[in-house]
Amino acid sequence: MGADPADEALVRLPPPAAVRAAVSDMVGYRMAPMPGDHRGLPSPYLTLVFPLSGSLPINVPAGPQLRSGTFRMPLGGLHTRAVLLPRCLPHAPTSIQRGIQLAVHPLAARAVFGAPASAFTDEVLEADQMVRSAAELGDRLAACRSGIEATAEVARWLDGRVRASDAPAPPPELARAWRLIVSSGGRARIGDVAADVGWSRRHLTTRMRAEIGVGAKDLARLARFRHSRRLIGRQDRSLGQVAADSGYADQSHLIAEWREFAGCTPGQWMASELTALTTPSGQDRAEVTFLQDDCRTPVR
Secondary structure, eight states, X not given: OOOOTTTSEEEEOOOOGGXXXXXXXXXXXXXXXXXXXXXXXXXXXXXXXXXXXXXXEEEEEETTEEEEEEESXXXXXXXXXXXXXXXXXXXXXXXXXXXXXXXEOGGGHHHHHSSXXXXXXXXXXXXXXXXXXXXXXXXXXXXXXXXXXXXXXXXXXXXXXXXXXXXXXXXXXXXXXXXXXXXXXXXXXXXXXXXXXXXXXXXXXXXXXXXXXXXXXHHHHHHHHHXXXXXXXXXXXXXHHHHHHHTOSSHHHHHHHHHHHHSSOHHHHHHHHOOOOOOOOGXXXXXXXXXXXXXXXXXX
């Protein structure tokens, strides 16, 4: 069952200039209560959510099972299976869910969270377990009277984290390799990327897995899946065309990857998840800046 675009809305908000290399996307969301789960799909970025409607129950894949938890500020590492979020909050089943979601560059994890992204691969953790100031931010968000105030608080927190960080810069070879893979939508050959940065393919995969939690091949799969999701969301081409434009061997390959990564077919995802990107009305309205993800080198 699809959501009414009037009830489920997204608006992309501008991160502070100092953190735009660390945060690819900053999205304000409103999700209407309805049956079923929302799928948090895999991507090449970390996911940080600041719920404004109370804690979020999340089901995290753990082998063949799901591990359930409730999070005040969920921080998700890179993963290759969708997490599930109930569209109805147990404590407020008729309330619209509101919040701010960030896509954080995995090579900026040390600067923002004080640990490499590999520390929470396939995990969802409480952000305030990693960063003490996140708990203080949570208290300030609880006192905010509008989405604009909440966005400003998150922006100030991010700006302070990045400016105060003394984390070492990621190796330039690793940053370039990540950018080459993701900016190509996963179509760059890993051997060519390794040669470009002057590393062996094995060394590239080892260094990437140690820092961000997945190797170069899986990063390419995440980037290809993400690219296909964007194309499917446009609804202007067939699945066969999406498969060809995303670098899959054929439509069957595309569907198989979607079953693994999303837990459903592209058609099932469109029927249950796809919503229009619209600007929220009333007090949640903010100046909209649509940020194009240009796969910047992460903050140093």
